[in-house]
Amino acid sequence: MTKNKVAGVVLAGGLARRMQQQDKGLVLFKNREMISYAIAAMQPLVDQLLINANRNIDQYQQFGFPVISDxxxxxDGPLAGVLAAMEVVDAEILLVTPCDSPLLESKHLLQLLNERAAKQADIAVAFDGERLHPVFLALKTDLQGSLKQYLQQGERKIDRWLKQHQMVTVDFSQEPDLFLNINTLSELQALQDREHE
Ligand SMILES: Nc1nc2c(ncn2[C@@H]2O[C@H](COP(=O)(O)OP(=O)(O)OP(=O)(O)O)[C@@H](O)[C@H]2O)c(=O)[nH]1
Ligand SMILES: [Mg+2]
Incomplete structure (x- = not known):
């Protein structure tokens, strides 16, 4: 493990049941695959970038980054993708973001990195003023053992695992919209329409 290095993983490993099981990372949002927004936000900040996907691997490989599966x-949920990344990265810190929040920008992810470092916390997690957004994370890769054990126990809930560790919440209450995520085809259409106005 290399000190101070940052790796990033974009989570695209879910089944997208609310989108008739289409692959959420690959559906088009404003003419680009939805995952491409997360990749663009993360890329300037990380030494190593991974895509976590469990189907359509060939298509995900075309973005030019290694694709890892659960x-x-x-x-088993997003934590399975976080663990898969922790097992292969060579970095002290892992940045995590989902594939379905196209309004997210680098500056927001940078805030997660900076506030974790400033407080020397295990984990920084996004907070919108009302609730946590637990798939937006900067965390230490040495939590791998803890995460593995948690999942092996059959646990799945992210918040509960996060709270077992020293965690800082990063306040994005001025921009709660940035967490808009797309779960259905009608949400996809609505956000595209709104962004075109
Ligand atoms: N690796 C991995 N990622 C997952 C899994 N389930 C969800 N995710 C990811 O976690 C993020 C948030 O999950 P959801 O918005 O619930 O996505 P989803 O589970 O594909 O969609 P639904 O089936 O409609 O709940 C997305 O980036 C998903 O790709 C999983 O089992 N494994
Ligand atoms: Mg889900």
Whole structure:
């Protein structure tokens, strides 16, 4: 593990049941695959970038970054993708973002990195003033053992795992919109329409 290095993973490993199981990272948002926004936000900040996906691997590989899959085929939730990344990265810090929040920008991810470092916390997690957004994270990769154990126990809930560690919440209450995420085809259409105005 290399000190001070930052790796990033974009989570695209879900089944997108609310989108008729289309692949959320690959649906088009304003003429680009939805995952491309997360990649663009993350790329300037990281030494190593990974895509976490469990299907359509060939298509995800075309973005030019290694594609890693969950270690189980049971779709154990976003933490399974975080663990898969921790197992392969060579970095002290892992930045995590989902594939379906196209309004997110580098500056927001940078805030996660900076506030974790400033407080020397295990984890920095995004907060919109009302609730946590637990798939927007900067965390230490040495939490790998803890995460592995948590998942092996059959636990899935992210918040509960985060709270076991020294965590800082990063306040984005001035820009709660940045967490808009797209779960259905009608949400996709609505956000595209809004952004075109
Ligand atoms: N690696 C991995 N990522 C997941 C898994 N489930 C969800 N995610 C990711 O976590 C993020 C947030 O999840 P959701 O918005 O619920 O996405 P989803 O589970 O594909 O969609 P639904 O089936 O409609 O809940 C997305 O980036 C998903 O790709 C999983 O089992 N494995
Ligand atoms: Mg889900």
């Amino acid at each position: 270690q189980t085929d049971s779709f």
